[in-house]
Amino acid sequence: MRIGIVCPYSWDVPGGVQFHIRDLAEYLLKLGHEVSVLAPADEDTELPAYVQSAGRAIPVPYNGSVARLSFGFLSAARVRRWIHDGNFEVLHVHEPGTPSLSLLACWAASGPIVATFHTANPRSRAMLAGAPIVASAMEKINARIAVSEYARRTLVEHMGGDAVVIPNGVDVGFFSALEPRPEWQTPADRQQDGGTIGFVGRFGEPRKGLSVLLEALPAIVAARPRTRLLVAGRGDEDEVLRNVPGHIREHVEFLGMVSDEDKGRLFQSVDVYCAPNTGGESFGIILVEAMSGRAPVLASDLDAFSLVLEGGAAGAMFPNGDAAALAREALALLGDPARRSALRDAESEAVRKYDWSVVAGDILSVYEMVTESTARVTAENGGTR
Incomplete structure (x- = not known):
């Protein structure tokens, strides 16, 4: 399967989301899938072969930390080019409610989209204020994953909809x-x-x-x-x-x-x-x-x-x-x-x-579900999605 994964946070400043994406990508590669990751990164950052840089990120205070995000016309163009060149069977975006690459990817993509939500913040004013902005992107998501019940609850309360809970994986x-x-x-x-x-x-x-x-x-x-x-x-x-x-x-x-x-x-x-x-x-x-x-x-x-x-x-x-x-x-x-x-x-x-042998299997099941569902809908519509 050709899988595109979008990381919203800068690859050169490691954090939980980046580690999750890294380990998922490497496990899927071991299983024989084609995987490409798009992430913000400085020019001098040494990246794995499967990671493509979307350019430098800008530090923004968020959720008690500092999130390094990438947004704007240049980032949007790079996202569109990466999606076009990758011709992915499924696009897996992380934290699409954050103003960064995942949100841009949702707007640009036309194929099946899976989204993972990591944030657990029941009183996030930023998420409440941003919900109308990301609504059009959220409508394009075919399946939602939350890494915990508390992340699922945050998603439901701030953006509506629901998600299946699949935890972060560990080797x-x-x-x-x-x-x-x-x-x-x-x-x-x-x-x-x-x-x-x-x-x-x-x-x-x-x-x-x-x-x-x-x-x-x-x-x-x-x-x-x-x-x-x-x-x-x-x-x-x-x-x-x-x-x-x-x-x-x-x-x-x-x-x-x-x-x-x-x-x-x-x-x-x-x-x-x-x-x-x-x-x-x-x-x-x-x-x-x-x-x-x-x-x-x-x-x-x-x-x-x-x-x-x-x-x-x-x-x-x-x-x-x-x-x-x-x-x-x-x-x-x-x-x-x-x-x-x-x-x-x-x-x-x-x-x-929490072992990747279990977690990655659950994520792959979601991929297969959305690709099969999208193919069925396309066939019913005479070849157009």
Whole structure:
């Protein structure tokens, strides 16, 4: 099948949507499909062979983050040319309600369109204000996918219509097969009064919640004085540590941006993986990755996180934004190896439904449904759509 996938966000600034599109494209390529991805990207960005750049993106504040989008006459022309040259059997656009390439692709396309909605924001003024603008594009979409029930609810409330829920995918085998890095593990002589906590994310964004974890760290260190926090991701380290007491800073180690392999090794190495996010999460792909890497997970009780952690059966949770509760739960996990082992076993079961072998199969079923339906309608109309 010839499949075109449109990414609305800049490829050179990785995020959950970009990772989802990358992994989906690569899995479909392994299955023998022809796949082309169109995405914004700077000229000097090294792109995979299957990705075509639509030009540079413009940063726009959105949903507690900064979305880098591409819109305008030049972008529209590039979208039309890519669609024409690709002659796709199905076009899969992501976040078509966002003023970027996916919306332009919906306006330009004439064949079957599948759309995936990632955003979960029940009070989005931007989506409410933009709904009339994107209405004509939404009418052309043949099938809608939401990555979670909360993303589906946001779609229904802001744009109408409905969607089938298909979660984000993860290569579970990739993360489960990696080996830990000894320097990131807790040494034997520190297991009684220490431990290693991991955090991965763009820690410069307040909604990722690192400030909540750092607020909890003094209480954790007071009870287990040889505890350390490993932070991987992008952000201003000095700014993050500005309000952290000096004696606590030595317990925090910044790893910078890490590869997928090292991210997986981090999950395999830590005693607890903490996701203190405060909002704006539609799914929780980082939790699934951590669970695939057999890291006992401690997360804020966001609805999306609770769904992934099966209400607490596959991970510990604490009230969103409550640093004292985070500290209590972290100490309970660090002091209970048997519970951590039980969580690892529960996680191994819980992540199976998120493996790409399952998720990509469900997405392909949607592709086949819309292409067959479109072909049938075309035939009934005498060869015109």
